[in-house]
Amino acid sequence: MKPGTGSRKMKECIVDLPLEHGRFHGLHTATPSLFALTGSFRTAPVVQRGELMLQQLVAMLMTCGSRRRDQFEMADLLESRGASLSVESELHRVSFSARACSEDMPLVVDLLSECLREPRFDATDFATERSRLIAELQYRGAEPAAQASDALSRMLYSPRHPRHRAEFADDVSVVERLTVDDVRRYHHAHFGANDLRVVAVGDIDPHAVAAEVDRRLASWSPRAARQVDDTGSSDETVQVAWVQTAGRENFEVALGQRLTIRCDHPDYMALWMANHILGATFTSRLVSSVREEQGLTYSIRSELARPDRDFDGHWQVALSLSVDKLNAGLAATRAEIDRFVDHGVTAQELAAKQLEAIGAFHIGLATLHGLSETILFGTENGWGPDYIREFAGKVGSVSASQLNAVVAEHLRPAELQTIIAGPFADAQREFNACVAA
């Protein structure tokens, strides 16, 4: 596929329509009898009030019935058709998604509207979902990769920042104190058509879906906007921290550093491309060196996690290491990062990786899920439906000199914080001895 071939065809067909309180993007595809719908709206929870956990619980309860029907009636309508409907809490937005047979589109939009606008918030459902959330938190609290990532967030962000993840026990404590009245209040105050974005793709008439969405959601009022500006500051002392995880047989390591740019910054695309080359794919430098050449890990990747229009993010490298490879694996990873930052990339390497990134982007559009999520991602970040068409141009316009300058400015290996999650106290002693030596 030539870069842009698929996207040009798509752009011609993507329908961009205003909603009463947001925007709709739709695309008809030759996917027989199926469609996917996704979307989101802004909520902006205040982190230090425990509102991230509260918002997560509200989102879980959204699909547990409405004032018109209980969760079993709703489940019957969806499950009997193989349709799925979910609502999830993001940092400062709430997203929703549905997949169903095309003929069920009106029903699915109707049920989605009920869930969003008039959830049931039954006391029994509340108790069930609260238990489920606690169980999820406990599972996360025993999972080393999640523990490493969460601990890194606590080193990088102040407790005021939405990307700061509390200790799981603190989150559990917050959830245990929540009441069904808290849920009702939060929904009433913050769930509304705030910057509403809806995307539908598949075997559908986009205009008909947009009309159906607006018919159901036009009278859904936006709530008073909140802006979270003060995200506090964090301790910038570079550290290595350990998280003990009993019963595990490997280490999960997270290295990370705060970024100071958001996704609308002129350097963002060059930084995205740099991360792509360093560790985002199976042919990246980190995978090629640490896994393929040295055999030190099964999984290693780097990511920009995940600067958007409202908040900056961080650069993170995550890897898994067996007990006997901890020191060697960390050293090899750091060496590869240093090599990347010190020497940059050549124009030839960049050109090859740009083609790869553009190709992977288009192949990712081969599913309704990938297509709808990509369109939503573009519209949430202010790039609109043109994002699909313009992606190749944005990536292709990055030059090697620009990329290397951006790397030198934004990626600072000496400032990487390190979290090692694993079960072995002996390894910590050996590691410290190795560092001391």
Next chain:
Amino acid sequence: MTMNAHIVNGASGMPHALDSETRGADATPAFRHVRSGGGIEEYRLDANGLRVLFMEARAAPVALLMLTYGVGSRHEGHGFHGASHMLEHLMFKGSARFNKQQGTSIFNLLHPVGAQTNATTWLDRTNYFNLVPVSHLDVAAEIEADRMRNIRIDPVDLETERTVVLNEHDQYAGDPLEKLNQAVWRIAFAKHPYGAPVIGTREDIGAFTRDGLFEHYHRHYWPNNATLTVIGDLGRELTLDIVGRHFGRMSGFDSLPNADDEFEPEQRGERRIVVEQPGQAGWVMLACKAPNGLSPDTDALELLGCILAGGKLSRLYRQLVVGGLATAVWPCMSRLAKPGLFQVQALLGTDQDHQGVERTIRDAIDTIRIHGVSQDELDRAKGRARGNLLTSRDGPVAVAMQLNEAIAAGDWMAYPMAIERLDAVSVTDVQRVARQYLIDDALTVGYLVDPDGKHAASASSNPASVQ
């Protein structure tokens, strides 16, 4: 590289290839249409018995090429567990014509255009798949054809990949649900290789030799032990042309091994195991021996599982989740080439009442054995299963992964026929399979317990081995 080169590569017990010398070098490979169903066409390549499945999918300008080999962990002997998975890794290290030394590896030729390439190994099969721009289907097929018969196992690559696989093993080994699941399968299958872990053991992985892996490769990697699937934005003619050019000149093998499965003696009594994992919420897993994936009884058991524990309308969701004993419950029906397991599992609630949850699940099964299920319940389960089958087929990879399991179970038609097969199940069938398969003597029960938790002692009080 020719066939002889493989002998040079050192495999002992080199298999004997079918004679294909009568075919001229430029002859057009002949395909025989076998059957069609659900938009999928099956062909056989006369020259070597390769089965080819083709499905047109015009939604995006991409094509998926998948090779499913009839080799998995079931085909490994004692002391050799994980060999199929190890080979799966080594297949990405290169073949005679496509390798990193010549700059022609998958990473050199397919990844630069954004292709998604990966592979998986399971009990009955290993599959390799490539989602590529249609323009690159030809080179994807060429690579797969070369590595079907001409793998390179460089000793250095083997040692490098061994430690990669050991790290993958360690990740799984510490995962609580994986530990519980493996423990249940291990004691449920005392002799049959389904009881061994697909990824193998640390000891076996550490002991693999190059010769041993070559031998395993040459025993199983043949066109007549494989199914090639193409799904994408192209027609039949082009597909068969590509397949014929790249696979049409290789030989089949006349002595493919039958999986020398150990005979699994009939289970005559309940088996129990407790897996301890500190800091982990409890799980309860009940498993019964079930028929192979193509049996109509498996369809009835799948619907029974749905009625019992599939979704919010299931009996156990109301009893366990709404009742506060568990936070999640779900069924799992393995559809394998040989008899597998029917499983029901629950993630416990704050009370961590393993025995109470087990009792509730057993009572629910008893109720179905005695009273059966209602037509309304069965219709709802069929609707759910039918709908899930339809809506889960989002894109070529999703379709291929479902097709892959049907191929491994023994008949790809099980994929397009799945809805009809489920529709044929009656309430009588559901009660019959409950009585036939979900019996106490065929039951294996596993608990995942936090040994430091306040409920640990009571959870472990039933006679059971503890690990």
